[in-house]
Amino acid sequence: MQPTFRLGLIINPLAGLGGSVALKGSDNVAEEALRLGAIPKATDRMRQALDVIMPYAEKLQIITAAGSMGQTLVEEMGFPVSCCYQPAENTTAEDTCKVASIILAQKPDLLLFAGGDGTARDIFRVVDDGFPVLGVPAGVKIHSGVYGITPHASGMVLKMLLDGQLVSLMQADVMDIDEVAFRAGTVRAKRYGEMTVPAAPRYIQSVKMGGREVDELVLADIAAEVIEHMEDERYIMGSGSTVAAIMEELGLDNTLLGVDLVQDRQLIGRDLNASELLAATDGFPVKLVITLIGGQGHILGRGNQQLSPELIRRIGKDNIIIVATKTKLKALAGKPLIVDSGDPALDAELSGYFRIITGYRDYVMYQVANPDLAE
Structure with a gap:
């Protein structure tokens, strides 16, 4: 019998809220974004990734948080799920860090998360640098190299793992920018460190090149x-x-x-x-x-x-x-x-x-x- 693949899963339900309403990010502006008519999309982005691995449901055990941070979607899609954390009604970065720590203590095979650069930074705060993670892009500004090029691409990387393909691991940069400066028209990016991701260059995005054209x-x-x-x-x-x-x-x-x-x-x-x-x-x-x-x-x-x-x-x-x-x-x-x-x-x-x-x-x-x- 094939062993069960234990997948840690985290959704930042506030990721990407500021994009469609031109706030150029979601950090500290979630309430304003919702007031302007923004529709949360991080769950749908995670759904697109998980759709790819629906045929592998019997091979999976998903460990996640309650409600919009994961459990609602995973149960709706029919995956086996274990709930390990009850977040606050209005989730924060601390909820992401807490649930990541709890999930990692249960030793999953990989941690999958949906968010943007801020979410990657939150995960980076608690994950060991050698533990494999994979991001599903759901943010406004994604400079970090830990995400799939699309949600579907993130799902394809999971499919490779579940198919038993030989997938190497590589170090990828965790980047983020100053959103206050970004809204004023200045890109001020900073590298925070590295996390380990599956080495699938076809599906994993590169780190964004900064700076203006000089020619x-x-x-x-x-x-x-x-x-x-x-x-x-x-x-x-x-x-x-x-x-x-x-x-x-x-x-x-x-x-x-x-x-x-x-x-x-x-x-x-x-x-x-x-x-x-x-x-x-x-x-x-x-x-x-x-x-x-x-x-x-x-x-x-x-x-x-x-x-x-x-x-x-x-x-x-x-x-x-x-x-x-x-x-x-x-x-x-x-x-x-x-x-x-x-x-x-x-x-x-x-x-x-x-x-x-x-x-x-x-x-x-x-x-x-x-x-x-x-x-």
């Missing part, structure tokens, strides 16, 4: 190309320094780490959240200008959750304009661009080759292809 001439060329072809549509201008260069060339105020709206080369909406973007584009032809996160390759789902699946479908694949320097693309070493919209069906629809604007009348064809969806 101003290339950015100016990219900006000139985009502006020259701007028509009457409304243009959603995504976050990041490459898009910021376009806004600077237009002479418009820019939300470096937010999403703005432009029409007739004029700013008509600044730092919009998901519901505001839907309202502002209803009934209008619209295009989306976005760039990739250096080192990771994500174009959706990292720091731009304002771009909801409903909005992306309204825009349409053909109206998505991707801009990037060749330096950023080369740094991916052939890895595809990744979409993690929160809707796996949409992620699959967006796969394929895109024409990337890399300069003035200069383009490359590059693939969008979540590796985990190719299975």
